[in-house]
Amino acid sequence: MAYDWQLGLLLQYWPAFLNGLIITAKLTVVSIVAGTVIGYVLGVLLSMKSPYLIPVKILINVYNALLGWLPLLVLMVWMYYFLPVLFNIKFDGLTVAYIGLSLNLSAFIADVIRGAIEEIPRSYIDAGRAIGMPFPLILRRIIFPEIVRISLPSMVALYINQFKWTTLASVLGVSELLHTADTIMIQTYRSLEAYTAIAVIYLVVVGFGNLVYMRMQRMEFFRQRA
Amino acid sequence: MNELFRLEDVTVMYGTHTVLKGFNLTIFERERIAICGPSGTGKSTFLRCLNLLERIRHGVIYFRGQKIIEARDGNVKVLVNENVHRSRVGIVFQEFNLWPNKTILNNITEGPIYLRGIPAAKAVERARELCALVNVDPFHRTTRGKLVNKYPSELSGGQRQRVALARALAMDPEVLLLDEITSALDPPLAAEILRYLRKINETFHIPMMLVTHHVEFARSLATRLLFMKEGKVIVDTPAAKLDQYYDHVDLKEYLEPMGEDA
Numbered sequence: 001m002a003y004d005w006q007l008g009l010l011l012q013y014w015p016a017f018l019n020g021l022i023i024t025a026k027l028t029v030v031s032i033v034a035g036t037v038i039g040y041v042l043g044v045l046l047s048m049k050s051p052y053l054i055p056v057k058i059l060i061n062v063y064n065a066l067l068g069w070l071p072l073l074v075l076m077v078w079m080y081y082f083l084p085v086l087f088n089i090k091f092d093g094l095t096v097a098y099i100g101l102s103l104n105l106s107a108f109i110a111d112v113i114r115g116a117i118e119e120i121p122r123s124y125i126d127a128g129r130a131i132g133m134p135f136p137l138i139l140r141r142i143i144f145p146e147i148v149r150i151s152l153p154s155m156v157a158l159y160i161n162q163f164k165w166t167t168l169a170s171v172l173g174v175s176e177l178l179h180t181a182d183t184i185m186i187q188t189y190r191s192l193e194a195y196t197a198i199a200v201i202y203l204v205v206v207g208f209g210n211l212v213y214m215r216m217q218r219m220e221f222f223r224q225r226a
Numbered sequence: 227m228n229e230l231f232r233l234e235d236v237t238v239m240y241g242t243h244t245v246l247k248g249f250n251l252t253i254f255e256r257e258r259i260a261i262c263g264p265s266g267t268g269k270s271t272f273l274r275c276l277n278l279l280e281r282i283r284h285g286v287i288y289f290r291g292q293k294i295i296e297a298r299d300g301n302v303k304v305l306v307n308e309n310v311h312r313s314r315v316g317i318v319f320q321e322f323n324l325w326p327n328k329t330i331l332n333n334i335t336e337g338p339i340y341l342r343g344i345p346a347a348k349a350v351e352r353a354r355e356l357c358a359l360v361n362v363d364p365f366h367r368t369t370r371g372k373l374v375n376k377y378p379s380e381l382s383g384g385q386r387q388r389v390a391l392a393r394a395l396a397m398d399p400e401v402l403l404l405d406e407i408t409s410a411l412d413p414p415l416a417a418e419i420l421r422y423l424r425k426i427n428e429t430f431h432i433p434m435m436l437v438t439h440h441v442e443f444a445r446s447l448a449t450r451l452l453f454m455k456e457g458k459v460i461v462d463t464p465a466a467k468l469d470q471y472y473d474h475v476d477l478k479e480y481l482e483p484m485g486e487d488a
Contacts, residue, residue: 127323130277131337131397132313141340142325149327220377221327 003192010193013184020180021201023094027166027176031101032159038102039109046110047117060110067107073168076100080172093172101165108158116150117143153216160209164202177201227254229291230401230433231276236285238271238457245271247457249285258427259435260444260465263454269437272454273403276435277317278308289315290400313341316399320406322386324378324393330362331374334393342397349396356395359429360388360422384415388422395426402426404436408443416443423447441468453477 010017042060045053067075076096084090091099120143128138170179181198185191216222229252236249245268253259261269274280275287278295286296294306324333334353338344344352354374357363362385363373378386387407394402404423408416420443427434427447438444444451445465453461455476463471471477 123319123321123323124325126279127319127325129279130312130317130319131394132309132311132341133337134309137340141336145327146325220380223379 005193006190007193007197009188009190010184010197013188016180016184017177017197017201020175020177020198023174024163024166024176027097027101027169027174028159028163030098031105031166032162034098034102035105035162036109036155038106040113042106042110043113043117046114064107064110067104072100072104072165073171075104076168076172093169093174096172097166097169097174101162101169104165105158105162109155112151112154112158113147116147119150120146149222153213153222156209156213156216160206160213163205163209227256229253230255230257230289232288232291233275234286234288236275236287237283238268238275238280239283245457246275246282249458251452251459251462253433253435255433256431257433257450258448259450259452260448261435261437261452261454262439262441262444263460267454268457269454270405273317273405273435273437277312277315277403278304279312279317309341313337313397314400315403316394316397316401317403317405318387318390318394318407320409322378322383322390322410324386324390326378329375329377330357330381330389333378333389334396337393337397353392353396356392357389359395359425360392362388362392382415383411384418387411387415387419391419391422391426395430399432401433401435404434404438406437406439409439416440420447 042063046057046060079091079100080093080096124142124146125138128142133141166176167178169176170182173179175183177198181194184194188194231251231253233249233251236246237244238246249272261272263269271280275282276289281302282295282297283300283302284297287294289306289311292306294304294311296303296305324330325336328336331350331353334356335346335349338349338352339346354363357374373381373385378389381389387410390407408419411419423434423436424447426432434447436444436448441451445468448465451461451463451465451468452459453476460476461471461474
């Protein structure tokens with residue numbers, strides 16, 4: 001027997017879907033901004049050669065390893081349930097989701113940024129020094145734009161993934177898209193329709209993101225290497 | 227003739243390896259110097275010292291009679307504003323070193339705009355003139371100047387090296403140091419670069435110092451030739467009198483006829 005789709009039933013829930021999409025978007029955007037800022041700082045620190053920074057770099061590497069090895073879901077559940085027990089620090093689900101998603105992204109971005117900085121040939125800096133550019137100007141006009149250029153495609157790939165990672169917040173009761181589908185399923189018993197609807201939303205958003213990503217990869221500006 | 231650079235007892239070391247040893251040399255304005263010699267004899271290091279990109283370990287360097295750097299056994303004192311000095315002494319490298327994230331035009335205008343504070347419109351106009359001089363978009367006034375809006379990776383090696391020359395000239399340097407600028411290019415392209423160097427020389431009458439493997443190339447452009455070996459100058463001769471050295475044991479391999487090279 002063919003399944004009897006009742007998509008019409010979902011239409012009345014559009015405000016709930018919209019609300020879920022907005023929360024998902026918020027989680028994505030906030031964690032991208034925070035994760036990028038933290039990741040940039042860590043990446044720059046990791047790429048610096050000063051011997052004074054060795055202890056700092058060890059700490060950052062431990063941080064990166066911890067976040068890289070721990071499944072994000074485990075980290076978020078742990079922060080949600082055990083921070084209150086151990087340290088008497090209580091966050092609501094949304095805050096834990098913000099923190100977990102941001103920290104997780106920052107570890108990946110730190111790696112990308114460190115890699116990008118190491119990829120910049122010394123000769124570009126020399127070319128700046130050779131015409132008499134002071135170091136702050138070289139940093140601003142040569143190194144920074146080059147970091148952005150080298151790292152942006154990888155960053156966009158990470159950002160697209162970040163949109164998908166937000167589903168984990170549903171476990172903490174944050175009513176983003178997946179959690180919205182859960183709720184609608186409980187109210188209507190139309191689980192297939194509810195999950196199909198959000199699947200379509202994810203496909204559209206991620207698909208669009210991927211188009212942007214593929215487009216960037218083909219752009220001469222991002223392709224060229226030394 | 228006024229003196230341009232004077233080096234007194236200059237020593238440069240990389241770790242424990244001595245690159246230049248007690249180097250003494252005076253270079254005059256209006257000279258065009260070619261420096262030849264085997265790899266690893268300190269030719270490039272010598273040029274980089276003049277631009278203060280490399281630190282000397284011992285000795286003194288003067289620029290137009292003014293002491294710019296003084297060092298005694300590793301105790302280095304820079305006596306001028308380094309960045310100002312570097313902007314007066316243009317240098318072009320073997321590997322072009324164009325900035326990949328900037329268009330050709332922006333590569334050339336970067337220094338004039340952000341260092342010299344020249345208005346963008348004026349810097350662009352001047353960049354287009356220099357591009358035309360080295361045959362990058364020579365007809366920019368009548369056809370759309372497309373090359374200048376491209377990124378370095380879209381240009382050929384010869385074109386990129388010509389842009390690097392334009393970029394150095396855009397800073398209005400008082401001397402042009404050319405560090406093996408043809409070594410990464412095929413002989414016909416190298417010959418082309420030579421043509422543009424002649425043109426640049428006729429246009430600006432700028433002193434030049436070039437490091438090169440091609441003696442013929444050197445001879446056709448330079449007024450004075452230096453041969454270096456193991457961190458020292460072994461032959462220092464006016465270009466016209468190079469023939470006297472045909473029997474010199476260290477020069478033999480360089481003075482062999484080189485066919486269509488250079």
